[in-house]
Amino acid sequence: MSVRDRVRVHATKLLSDNWYVLKTTTFDWKRRDGTWQTQHREHYDRGNGAVLLPYNLEARTVLLVRQFRYPAFVNGYDDLLIEAAAGLLDDAEPEVRIRAEVEEELGYRLGAVRPVFQAYMSPGSVTEILYFFVAEYDSAMRIGEGGGHPDEGGHRGAGALDRRGPGHDRRRSHPRRQDDHAAAAPGPDGVPRLATFRPVEGECIPVAPRSVTRFARPAMGLRTFLNKDRFVDTPVPALKSIPQRTKATGVGPIMTDTSRGLPERPMSPHLQVWRWHITMACSILHRGCVIGLYVGSVLLAGWALALALGPDAYAGYTALLGSLLGKLVMLGLTFALFFNIAYTIRQTFWDAGVGFAPRTADMTGAAAIAFAVVATAVTWVIAAATGAL
């Protein structure tokens, strides 16, 4: 299926061209009912990437790395992130690129690699496709220390890999490894238990998953692993339902006390962003009326001043208000006045927590506009009848 004929791009604007490219685009999208809807989207183009999970069936291990990731850190993850070796393609073939990346980061030259699937990782705003691979590895493939390219830390901006070799080759030389591996001893069913597996910083991590079938879902395996204490036994039904940082569940990698910081401040109703619907229209109309009534209040003060200045000033002022333009302004002010009365009543109910249901809010909004129109008409009919015009 092609949706090419359902998209009309109007304008694309470059917002940032620093490490990667951030653009914003205005386009029309043809909805199912045939109407065209204008949308605005920011899209971040950082190229495509590839990720690979090396596994060893005999040792029942996979290789992962821990890296400091600033974006994760700033979003509340106060630890090194555990990841599979990955990298951006830089226009190379995914397989070629991921081999090089595994050599750099893990220090292994792999044999056959197997593509598993590919996915758009954040299609709401990021263009990137990530190509997922798995490959068998063994110690004979070891060619170096791994740890990343010498200038990786600064060059790519995101990664600051501790440059040490894969952990399982150094376990005897590293005191903490003993404890870690005690935790990885086989459980009752003979499967290594990794529940308290805590690799040291910067090392490649051999990890034993429960079964090889997990390799068909490497992304799930990785995401699950982030929840370190529940690695093997946590089912992750979909990427979207990774344990979030909620206090309610008490799980998840991050425990954020949301009461401490200030939340992001809400955005104002920008006309170019909001879809036109009745409640939004009422809000904007209300603001327009407020500006109108502001002028009206100044006119009222001017009326009192003209009256205090004497008959001539008053005659001149009322003549101005009685002119065609003056009448139009007064007509608008009448509407604004009635609409604001209705809107204030509506908003008072909102303040009491009543009337927020979309249907109710739509209805009261329409009622406020209808009331203002009718009341304005009635007022001006009365004005005409009593000689006020």
Next chain:
Amino acid sequence: MAETHSERFRTPLSRARGTGASRHGVSHFITERVSGLALAPLSLWAVFAGLKLAAGDFEGAAVWLASPVNAVLLCLLLVTALIHLQSAVQVVIEDYIHKFTTKSALVILNVFVCVLSGALGVFSILKVALTGAF
């Protein structure tokens, strides 16, 4: 645990006050709501009065304003409307004008316009009500 940016720079006093970046808490909001409520009946009265005044002339207006009820209600209408609209327009300015100097200038100008209109209006109403229009 990474503290949020805003949290790191908040003092305990600031947190206890709970007034956030605007530094004035809910007083602005309350002002708008209460003055808005007061304006609902006052506006209806204003329409009624406006119809009456528009049908009359200078003398009729002067006599009308000599009534204490009319003078007081008109003062209340003008002052309440200006308090309400000063708050409301300030929010509009703050929402849509992002440049600090322009925004500040408009917010101050808004106050000046409202205070000047209120002072001129109330003084004029009192003058006509107390001493007559001539």
